[in-house]
Amino acid sequence: MILLAANARAASLINDTETERVISELIAPLGRAADIPQSRLKINIINDDDFNAFVMGGEDVYVYTGLLKKIKSPDALQAVVAHELGHTLGGHMAQMSARMNAELKRTMLIQALGIGLMVAGGDPSLGAGVLAGSSGIAQQSMLSFSRDEERIADNMGLDLMVRAGQNPNGFIDVFSQMREITGAAESRINPNRINHPLTNERLKNVREQIASLKNIQTPDKKTDAARREKYELVRAKLIGYLDSPERVKNLYPNSDKSNPALYARAIANMRGGNLDAARMGTKTLISRAPDNPYFYELLGDIEYQFGHYDDSIDAYDKSLELAGDAPQIQTAAALVLAERDKPGDRARALDLCRRATLSAPAPLTYWVMARAFDDGRADWARAEYYKMLGDDKNAKKYARRAQKTLKKDSPEYIKSGDILHK
Numbered sequence: 001m002i003l004l005a006a007n008a009r010a011a012s013l014i015n016d017t018e019t020e021r022v023i024s025e026l027i028a029p030l031g032r033a034a035d036i037p038q039s040r041l042k043i044n045i046i047n048d049d050d051f052n053a054f055v056m057g058g059e060d061v062y063v064y065t066g067l068l069k070k071i072k073s074p075d076a077l078q079a080v081v082a083h084e085l086g087h088t089l090g091g092h093m094a095q096m097s098a099r100m101n102a103e104l105k106r107t108m109l110i111q112a113l114g115i116g117l118m119v120a121g122g123d124p125s126l127g128a129g130v131l132a133g134s135s136g137i138a139q140q141s142m143l144s145f146s147r148d149e150e151r152i153a154d155n156m157g158l159d160l161m162v163r164a165g166q167n168p169n170g171f172i173d174v175f176s177q178m179r180e181i182t183g184a185a186e187s188r189i190n191p192n193r194i195n196h197p198l199t200n201e202r203l204k205n206v207r208e209q210i211a212s213l214k215n216i217q218t219p220d221k222k223t224d225a226a227r228r229e230k231y232e233l234v235r236a237k238l239i240g241y242l243d244s245p246e247r248v249k250n251l252y253p254n255s256d257k258s259n260p261a262l263y264a265r266a267i268a269n270m271r272g273g274n275l276d277a278a279r280m281g282t283k284t285l286i287s288r289a290p291d292n293p294y295f296y297e298l299l300g301d302i303e304y305q306f307g308h309y310d311d312s313i314d315a316y317d318k319s320l321e322l323a324g325d326a327p328q329i330q331t332a333a334a335l336v337l338a339e340r341d342k343p344g345d346r347a348r349a350l351d352l353c354r355r356a357t358l359s360a361p362a363p364l365t366y367w368v369m370a371r372a373f374d375d376g377r378a379d380w381a382r383a384e385y386y387k388m389l390g391d392d393k394n395a396k397k398y399a400r401r402a403q404k405t406l407k408k409d410s411p412e413y414i415k416s417g418d419i420l421h422k
């Protein structure tokens with residue numbers, strides 16, 4: 001644990017293709033060095049302002065938006081994850097069961113939704129879920145480590161960074177930043193923190209370790225610049241979506257014409273209903289980087305808010321063409337198709353939803369499916385939606401309704417039966 005939360009509070013997961021992919025790319029070399037197959041390392045983004053991250057079950061990486069928004073470099077983010085993997089490699093997680101991981105995921109999934117759709121709207125009950133949701137994150141207090149374990153995790157993480165050919169100075173960046181942050185937060189700390197080595201001590205330790213290293217291989221300049229650029233866009237996106245318009249303005253003033261600044265302002269403008277400004281900024285981004293799928297995704301979100309369904313679908317199509325299978329973008333496109341409802345739209349929406357649920361089942365995808373079906377399968381999709389939200393009563397109610405009209409040998413009839421007999 002990098003920093004324990006001061007208190008338990010509601011938290012939600014954010015689904016965002018761009019953020020997940022950029023972080024996955026950054027930690028892939030660490031996974032390889034730790035002998036974890038890349039397909040098993042799963043990134044989960046927690047919407048919470050704490051400067052925090054943890055790894056559960058050895059391969060489920062949880063990163064807080066508070067950390068992503070604040071951390072200054074991709075190297076520093078890698079150092080955080082390397083430290084967390086260090087706890088795994090050091091066997092500090094042995095007492096943690098896979099069941100607890102599953103439970104944590106289930107409770108947080110209740111509130112999982114796409115970052116764009118969070119703003120675009122969609123299902124009103126999802127909003128209610130965010131407010132009423134139980135706190136899965138409370139369980140993280142069980143994850144406190146001893147001072148020795150923290151030091152071992154730092155050392156193992158540092159070793160992992162070096163073996164992975166990544167820049168170990170990321171550790172110095174992290175602890176320097178943590179020193180600033182913990183200084184301010186020291187007054188509201190959890191008693192568990194007393195066991196944690198002081199940040200200064202950890203900073204001194206990693207400095208000494210790094211000084212003793214010879215022949216460090218780090219990514220070349222070109223790779224480093226490319227990933228910094230991607231990382232800065234992710235930060236700008238999260239700040240644009242999650243922070244106040246004032247903060248966006250402070251961090252990315254109008255005088256800043258960089259891509260991240262344009263991105264953050266376009267998103268903030270969309271949130272504020274300044275759709276013309278949002279669209280203008282996004283189109284500038286697209287003209288500068290016509291191969292970036294996420295700028296088209298944002299354009300799709302903006303056009304949807306305008307009520308321009310045709311333009312929205314064109315933008316999502318372009319985004320998907322560039323991004324490949326991206327469940328959140330597929331779901332967003334399906335939502336707009338189901339709403340436009342021209343001939344063929346529902347069939348395409350359902351096809352997109354099916355592909356999205358194959359790679360990453362999400363409540364919102366089932367909710368869009370329920371809108372796109374015009375027979376008993378809509379009730380089955382609703383049942384799946386409520387099941388994912390943990391609302392067994394409604395899940396069973398709709399599963400029962402689905403079975404009344406569906407053929408007994410249809411897949412949806414059988415899946416409804418699974419929900420009823422669970």
Ligand SMILES: [Zn+2]
Nearest residue numbers: 001002150153
């Ligand atoms: Zn730790």
